[in-house]
Amino acid sequence: MAFDETRPSSSDHTGWSDSSARAVLQLMVESVAELIGFEIAALSVVLDGDLVTVAYTGPDEYRDYLMNAVDPVSVLDPVLERAETWGRYRFLDADVDHVELEGHWVMVAPDRSDHPDSWNPENVLIGLLAGDDGELVGVLSVDQPVSGRRPDAAQRDLLERYAAQAERAVLTAFEREELVHQVAQADAARRLIRSAAMPAQASVEAVLVHTHAPLVEGFQASGLWIEMFDGDERHRGHACDREREIIEVPDAIVELARAIAPLLWAEQQVFVMGNEPAPAADAVLPGDLVDEAVQYTMAADLDRVLAVPLGAGAECLGLLVLTRNFAQPVWSSVEQASALEIGHDLGAALLTARALERERGLVRQLQELDDYRSQLFATLSHELRTPLTVISGNLEIVGGLAIDDGAKVFLDAMGRGAERMQKVVDDLMLLARVTHPRHPLTRISVDLREVAEDVVTLLDSTAISKGLTLDVHLDDGPLLVLGDPAEIDQLLANLVSNAVKYTPSGGTVTLSVRRRDDDVEVRVADDGLGIAEEDQARIFRAFYRTENPEALSEPGTGLGLAIVATVVERHGGRVEVDSHLGQGSIFTVTLPGA
Structure with a gap:
C-alpha cells in the first residue's frame, strides 16, 4: 500500500x-x-x-x-x-x-x-x-x-x-529555500526603500521617516534606530519600536554610534550583538568600544542587535540599528550582507536628497549592479550543493558494491547528475560574465545567417529524435550585426533549444532571420506548451521557472531566457514574446544591423 x-x-x-x-x-x-x-x-x-x-x-x-x-x-x-x-x-x-x-x-x-x-x-x-x-x-x-x-x-x-x-x-533544499526567502525579503526592502526614499524633492527627514516600515517589515525587526551625521547637526526622533512608539536615545549612545559607524563603513562591516559566534566586526572595532556597546545593549534590555553603517563613496553618513528579541532568529549571514547593501542604498538616498540628479542616477545604477552580482554569487554557491548530493550519493553506492554489469546503471545516474550540475555552472558563469560591468562588449561584424545555420546543425538531431519539424527561413545575402559572436550564438541557441525542449512530438519549430529596415530580426516560433500570461512578465528573470507541471517535467536551470535578455540588452536590441498556454510561443529579437 x-x-x-x-x-x-x-x-x-x-x-x-x-x-x-x-x-x-x-x-x-x-x-x-x-x-x-x-x-x-x-x-x-x-x-x-x-x-x-x-x-x-x-x-x-x-x-x-x-x-x-x-x-x-x-x-x-x-x-x-x-x-x-x-x-x-x-x-x-x-x-x-x-x-x-x-x-x-x-x-x-x-x-x-x-x-x-x-x-x-x-x-x-x-x-x-x-x-x-x-x-x-x-x-x-x-x-x-x-x-x-x-x-x-x-x-x-x-x-x-x-x-x-x-x-x-531535503535539508539542503530547505536551506536554499530559506536563503531564497531571506533574499526576497531583503529585495523587497530595497525596492520599497528606493521607492520611498528617492522622490526628487525629498528631504533628509522625509527619507528617514519613509524608510521605517520597509526596514522593519523587510527584516522582521522589533525596532530600529537611524542616526544621521551631518557635521554638528543631528537628525533625531527615529528610534522607535515596531508600533512606531518613539524611544529617546541618550547622548552617550549617540556619541558611541558616531565613533563606531565610520570604522564599520571603512571596513564594510556590520556589528552584531546577540549572535554566536562573535561577529567579524569585533576585529575592526577597538575593545573598549565593543565593551561599551555591549553594556548599553544590556542596559537597554535589547537581545539581538544589528548595527549597519550608512554611507556613500568614502563618506560615512550615519548608523542604522535593527533589533530583535530572543524569540526571533539570529541575524543570518544573508541578512547581514543584505543589510550592508541597504546601508549603501539608504546612504545614497540621504546623500542624493541634497545632490544633483546626475549624481543620484549614477549611485542608483552602481548599486543595482552590486545588488545583482551579490545575489548571483550567493545563489551560485547554494545551487551547486544539491546536484553534488546526487553525485556523492551514487559514489557512495558504487564504492560499496563490486563493479559488475549493473555498475552501468549507477554510472548513468551519476552522469545525469553531473550533466545537470555542469549545465547550471556553465549558464551561471555565462550570465555572470555578460552582466559584469568590467566585461565590456567587443563589437565585430557577425553574420546571423552563419550563426543560425550553426545552431540548426547542432540541434537538428535533437529535433529529429523528438519527431519535430525544424523549419529555417533566412533572407538572401549576409545578415550582419555588430556584437560578440559567442554571445549572439548563445542567444540563438537558447531560443531554439527552448522551443525544441517544450514542443511535443509532431510539432514544428520555425527559425527565421530577416532584415527589417536598419535592423535584423530573429524570430523563433513553436506550437508547443506555450507560456501563461502571468508568467510572461517574469520569464526573463534569472532562475524563474513557470509552475506549469508539463514545463517543469523538462530539466532546466531557469537561466536560458535571462541570458537571452541580457545579451539582447548589451547589444542595444529588444526581445518580445507572444504566447498562449497550450498554443505555442513566438520569441522575436531585434538587433541593430551592422
Missing part, C-alpha cells in the same frame, strides 16, 4: 520556489525505484505541518493524483504505532497487523504471488527523514517491488543509504 498525500486540497504549499531542488529530488526517487527495484517511489516534505509530495515515479495514472498533494502529518500515526523499525524505515506488515487507515492511502497492486515472502498490496514501507534536531522533515515511500517479494537484506541496506541521501537533499 502506497501513501497518497492526496488531492491538491491546498495551494499554499505548491509554490515552493526552488524548482532546481525539486528536479534533484525527482532524480533521487527515480534512482531509488530503478536501482533498488520498486515500481513506485514518492518523496514528501513537511511544510507547515503538512506532508506535500514533491517527487514521484511510477505509473502515470497516479502522477496527477499525487504530485503537490497535501495531507496532515497525523496520517502517519497509525503506521508509526504498529510498524516494525528498519533503520530509518517503518514497515507495516499487513499479513500480521491489518490496520484500517484513515486519511488518504491507496492500494496500487491488487495481486500477489503464493511465495512465503510475497509482497502484500496492503503493506506499507516508508522512510522517515529527520533534521539535526530529530524533527521529521520528509517521508520517502516505496511500493510494489519488481520482484513481488519483500526487500531482502541487501535491498534494505540500499534503501537505508538512499534514505540518508534523500535526508541530506
Whole structure:
C-alpha cells in the first residue's frame, strides 16, 4: 500500500520556489525505484505541518493524483504505532497487523504471488527523514517491488543509504529555500526603500521617516534606530519600536554610534550583538568600544542587535540599528550582507536628497549592479550543493558494491547528475560574465545567417529524435550585426533549444532571420506548451521557472531566457514574446544591423 498525500486540497504549499531542488529530488526517487527495484517511489516534505509530495515515479495514472498533494502529518500515526523499525524505515506488515487507515492511502497492486515472502498490496514501507534536531522533515515511500517479494537484506541496506541521501537533499533544499526567502525579503526592502526614499524633492527627514516600515517589515525587526551625521547637526526622533512608539536615545549612545559607524563603513562591516559566534566586526572595532556597546545593549534590555553603517563613496553618513528579541532568529549571514547593501542604498538616498540628479542616477545604477552580482554569487554557491548530493550519493553506492554489469546503471545516474550540475555552472558563469560591468562588449561584424545555420546543425538531431519539424527561413545575402559572436550564438541557441525542449512530438519549430529596415530580426516560433500570461512578465528573470507541471517535467536551470535578455540588452536590441498556454510561443529579437 502506497501513501497518497492526496488531492491538491491546498495551494499554499505548491509554490515552493526552488524548482532546481525539486528536479534533484525527482532524480533521487527515480534512482531509488530503478536501482533498488520498486515500481513506485514518492518523496514528501513537511511544510507547515503538512506532508506535500514533491517527487514521484511510477505509473502515470497516479502522477496527477499525487504530485503537490497535501495531507496532515497525523496520517502517519497509525503506521508509526504498529510498524516494525528498519533503520530509518517503518514497515507495516499487513499479513500480521491489518490496520484500517484513515486519511488518504491507496492500494496500487491488487495481486500477489503464493511465495512465503510475497509482497502484500496492503503493506506499507516508508522512510522517515529527520533534521539535526530529530524533527521529521520528509517521508520517502516505496511500493510494489519488481520482484513481488519483500526487500531482502541487501535491498534494505540500499534503501537505508538512499534514505540518508534523500535526508541530506531535503535539508539542503530547505536551506536554499530559506536563503531564497531571506533574499526576497531583503529585495523587497530595497525596492520599497528606493521607492520611498528617492522622490526628487525629498528631504533628509522625509527619507528617514519613509524608510521605517520597509526596514522593519523587510527584516522582521522589533525596532530600529537611524542616526544621521551631518557635521554638528543631528537628525533625531527615529528610534522607535515596531508600533512606531518613539524611544529617546541618550547622548552617550549617540556619541558611541558616531565613533563606531565610520570604522564599520571603512571596513564594510556590520556589528552584531546577540549572535554566536562573535561577529567579524569585533576585529575592526577597538575593545573598549565593543565593551561599551555591549553594556548599553544590556542596559537597554535589547537581545539581538544589528548595527549597519550608512554611507556613500568614502563618506560615512550615519548608523542604522535593527533589533530583535530572543524569540526571533539570529541575524543570518544573508541578512547581514543584505543589510550592508541597504546601508549603501539608504546612504545614497540621504546623500542624493541634497545632490544633483546626475549624481543620484549614477549611485542608483552602481548599486543595482552590486545588488545583482551579490545575489548571483550567493545563489551560485547554494545551487551547486544539491546536484553534488546526487553525485556523492551514487559514489557512495558504487564504492560499496563490486563493479559488475549493473555498475552501468549507477554510472548513468551519476552522469545525469553531473550533466545537470555542469549545465547550471556553465549558464551561471555565462550570465555572470555578460552582466559584469568590467566585461565590456567587443563589437565585430557577425553574420546571423552563419550563426543560425550553426545552431540548426547542432540541434537538428535533437529535433529529429523528438519527431519535430525544424523549419529555417533566412533572407538572401549576409545578415550582419555588430556584437560578440559567442554571445549572439548563445542567444540563438537558447531560443531554439527552448522551443525544441517544450514542443511535443509532431510539432514544428520555425527559425527565421530577416532584415527589417536598419535592423535584423530573429524570430523563433513553436506550437508547443506555450507560456501563461502571468508568467510572461517574469520569464526573463534569472532562475524563474513557470509552475506549469508539463514545463517543469523538462530539466532546466531557469537561466536560458535571462541570458537571452541580457545579451539582447548589451547589444542595444529588444526581445518580445507572444504566447498562449497550450498554443505555442513566438520569441522575436531585434538587433541593430551592422
